[in-house]
Amino acid sequence: MTTLRHAAAIARKDLRSEFRTKESINSTLSFSVVILLLFSFAFDPSPDMIVEFGGGLLWMVFAFAGALIVNRSFARELPNDCIDVLVSSPASGASLFLGKAVAAFVLLFGIECICLPVFGIFYNITWWRSLGGLMGVLALGTWALACAGTFFSALTMNLRLRELMLPMLLYPMLIPALLSAMMLTNTLLTGQPIPSDFTVWLRILIGFNIMFTTLSLYLAETILVR
Amino acid sequence: MRTKLILALGAVAGPLLLRNLYVIMFGVPDEMEQGPIYRIFYYHLPAFLTAAACYFGALVASVLYLAKKDQKYDAFAVSATETGLAFAAVNLITGMIWGRIIWGIWWAWDPRLTWALICWLVYFGYLMLRTAIDDPTERAKNSAVLSVFASASVAVTWKAIEWWRTQHPGPVLSIRTGGVQKIDPMMENMIYMNTLALLLLAAIFVLVRLRQEEVQREIDGLRRYAHAMN
Amino acid sequence: MSAPAVAAAGVWKYFGDYPALCDVRFDLDAGECLALLGRNGAGKTTLLRILGGLSGASKGEVRIDGGEVRASGTRARIGWLGHSIGLYDELTARENLRTFGALYGVPPATVTDWLERVSLAHVADSPVREYSRGMRQRLAVARAFLHGPRLLLLDEPFTSLDDKAIALLQSLLAAARTEGATIILSTHQLREAMELASKVALLDRGKLVHFGERTSEMVGDPGYLYRTYGSAA
Numbered sequence: 275m276t277t278l279r280h281a282a283a284i285a286r287k288d289l290r291s292e293f294r295t296k297e298s299i300n301s302t303l304s305f306s307v308v309i310l311l312l313f314s315f316a317f318d319p320s321p322d323m324i325v326e327f328g329g330g331l332l333w334m335v336f337a338f339a340g341a342l343i344v345n346r347s348f349a350r351e352l353p354n355d356c357i358d359v360l361v362s363s364p365a366s367g368a369s370l371f372l373g374k375a376v377a378a379f380v381l382l383f384g385i386e387c388i389c390l391p392v393f394g395i396f397y398n399i400t401w402w403r404s405l406g407g408l409m410g411v412l413a414l415g416t417w418a419l420a421c422a423g424t425f426f427s428a429l430t431m432n433l434r435l436r437e438l439m440l441p442m443l444l445y446p447m448l449i450p451a452l453l454s455a456m457m458l459t460n461t462l463l464t465g466q467p468i469p470s471d472f473t474v475w476l477r478i479l480i481g482f483n484i485m486f487t488t489l490s491l492y493l494a495e496t497i498l499v500r
Numbered sequence: 501m502r503t504k505l506i507l508a509l510g511a512v513a514g515p516l517l518l519r520n521l522y523v524i525m526f527g528v529p530d531e532m533e534q535g536p537i538y539r540i541f542y543y544h545l546p547a548f549l550t551a552a553a554c555y556f557g558a559l560v561a562s563v564l565y566l567a568k569k570d571q572k573y574d575a576f577a578v579s580a581t582e583t584g585l586a587f588a589a590v591n592l593i594t595g596m597i598w599g600r601i602i603w604g605i606w607w608a609w610d611p612r613l614t615w616a617l618i619c620w621l622v623y624f625g626y627l628m629l630r631t632a633i634d635d636p637t638e639r640a641k642n643s644a645v646l647s648v649f650a651s652a653s654v655a656v657t658w659k660a661i662e663w664w665r666t667q668h669p670g671p672v673l674s675i676r677t678g679g680v681q682k683i684d685p686m687m688e689n690m691i692y693m694n695t696l697a698l699l700l701l702a703a704i705f706v707l708v709r710l711r712q713e714e715v716q717r718e719i720d721g722l723r724r725y726a727h728a729m730n
Numbered sequence: 731m732s733a734p735a736v737a738a739a740g741v742w743k744y745f746g747d748y749p750a751l752c753d754v755r756f757d758l759d760a761g762e763c764l765a766l767l768g769r770n771g772a773g774k775t776t777l778l779r780i781l782g783g784l785s786g787a788s789k790g791e792v793r794i795d796g797g798e799v800r801a802s803g804t805r806a807r808i809g810w811l812g813h814s815i816g817l818y819d820e821l822t823a824r825e826n827l828r829t830f831g832a833l834y835g836v837p838p839a840t841v842t843d844w845l846e847r848v849s850l851a852h853v854a855d856s857p858v859r860e861y862s863r864g865m866r867q868r869l870a871v872a873r874a875f876l877h878g879p880r881l882l883l884l885d886e887p888f889t890s891l892d893d894k895a896i897a898l899l900q901s902l903l904a905a906a907r908t909e910g911a912t913i914i915l916s917t918h919q920l921r922e923a924m925e926l927a928s929k930v931a932l933l934d935r936g937k938l939v940h941f942g943e944r945t946s947e948m949v950g951d952p953g954y955l956y957r958t959y960g961s962a963a
Contacts, residue, residue: 276802280832287818363830364833365833
């Protein structure tokens with residue numbers, strides 16, 4: 275209970291900071307739109323093609339956006355050594371991690387919700403045919419990005435070349451989650467019901483989330499207390 | 501003591517590797533469909549098994565480090581990971597050569613090949629992380645945590661990739677097929693022999709690398725002393 | 731007999747093979763003010779970080795009022811003021827204090843009180859970025875005292891502060907001591923430290939070479955301590 279209250283305070287603080295400076299929101303949003311634009315130049319896809327690899331395209335964009343968002347997550351605590359004050363406060367490492375992961379999730383999910391209509395307009399696709407399922411997959415995949423990303427942001431906080439190191443560590447480990455999310459999104463974009471053998475992707479995605487969330491909560495304290 | 505162990509392991513591994521090479525080249529028969537190229541398999545699979553053993557050893561050492569905070573486990577973890585990467589590279593390269601001959605392409609997005617590549621990237625990230633942290637204690641702790649995450653991710657990836665696509669030759673060892681003999685017992689035996697040889701080789705690499713790590717740590721410590729004196 | 735306010739029992743800290751702290755042990759009773767002295771790199775900050783739970787000891791143990799440092803209840807008793815101010819530039823003074831207040835369970839009314847005490851109430855709703863150096867420092871002091879800590883850990887508090895902030899800090903520290911709070915501060919500013927301190931500790935290359943009462947020689951002659959106990963002054 276205390277953990278959740280502390281996490282909520284951290285998440286509120288992070289979101290307030292971000293909305294005040296709009297550092298990562300603006301850069302991430304424009305970056306995502308540019309990638310969507312470049313992709314259509316590069317492949318000039320027909321509507322049939324887009325249905326086939328729309329999920330892949332979207333999750334590539336989200337993965338890039340996610341790396342930009344989580345890069346700021348713990349880095350935000352570095353000026354003025356705020357991280358020291360947070361770690362010395364009664365909030366546990368797990369609650370600090372959880373608060374920051376939730377803030378990253380909210381930001382990324384918001385950006386994704388803006389990207390989807392842009393994607394629909396650029397590629398002339400009716401993406402909302404199974405809106406509920408799509409939002410569910412979006413939420414699961416985004417949590418995988420936010421959770422693993424925030425944890426690795428803590429892990430690389432004090433490193434040289436932090437901005438390069440984070441995506442290099444993050445992407446290979448995210449492959450199962452991204453792959454599952456792409457597969458599910460592809461199917462959902464067609465508006466067809468999910469075939470029964472596709473539930474395995476859902477299981478992998480959920481399993482990945484459970485595993486990474488548990489490990490992160492368990493190991494956050496070890497990483498933050500130096 | 502350790503030098504003697506390294507030499508003793510070398511004395512066993514060296515002749516065994518030579519003997520295996522001789523038997524692989526001249527002792528075992530050609531495979532029916534694939535011809536002589538299948539012999540690369542005697543290095544391909546044992547290299548994979550050795551790499552897997554190294555990765556597993558690194559995971560155990562990392563967990564032990566987190567529990568005990570003793571630098572020797574960190575030294576073992578990095579030694580095992582590096583050795584594992586070397587054998588995983590052998591596994592990947594022999595697999596590609598085989599694929600070129602049999603499938604006609606260097607790289608197929610075959611699930612196990614893809615998985616091996618992802619593994620390689622994940623553990624390479626581990627080594628990169630290490631180079632970026634100066635304080636040895638901090639480095640040991642952060643990389644041990646990363647190693648735990650790496651193992652978890654690699655395990656899920658295995659499942660995901662399996663579902664993604666499959667065209668790799670199925671398991672052949674009788675322990676994986678439930679006792680059904682899919683290959684000549686002589687061939688299977690040869691695989692075990694060469695796995696043993698490569699494992700011994702890996703043990704030597706790990707021990708040598710371990711000694712490097714320890715010397716490096718001593719140098720680091722002395723350097724810090726020297727700075728503190730000024 | 732109750733547990734000492736701070737008990738360090740054989741604390742070691744290694745960076746690799748290099749011991750930054752060697753077997754530091756001392757007990758400090760409630761209401762004392764300990765000045766932690768030593769040259770750069772002697773381990774003052776490392777020791778303070780371990781006492782504050784920011785960093786773990788490699789060997790040995792620290793207990794605050796008999797409790798584990800990393801236990802949440804213990805950390806609620808600690809106030810931390812490091813080299814930097816530990817505040818968010820983009821947030822206002824009020825938002826900063828409320829955020830930290832939420833972590834300590836401090837009600838918003840207390841935040842308003844503190845803003846008045848450090849005379850920042852009139853600018854409480856402007857972002858900290860717009861503050862002058864002295865205002866930021868006063869806010870940092872308020873942040874450290876916000877939750878009424880029983881143990882104050884101050885890392886070089888006087889080096890970065892301006893005169894007004896030093897006066898404020900000194901009066902707050904004196905008030906905290908009369909209420910029975912314990913203070914540990916590391917410093918180069920021997921004169922200010924000696925006026926406040928009741929106990930003095932000297933660290934030399936990670937070893938605690940002196941721990942004892944502040945004597946009158948120390949106040950008049952700051953170099954005395956280094957000459958008497960330091961290995962290479």
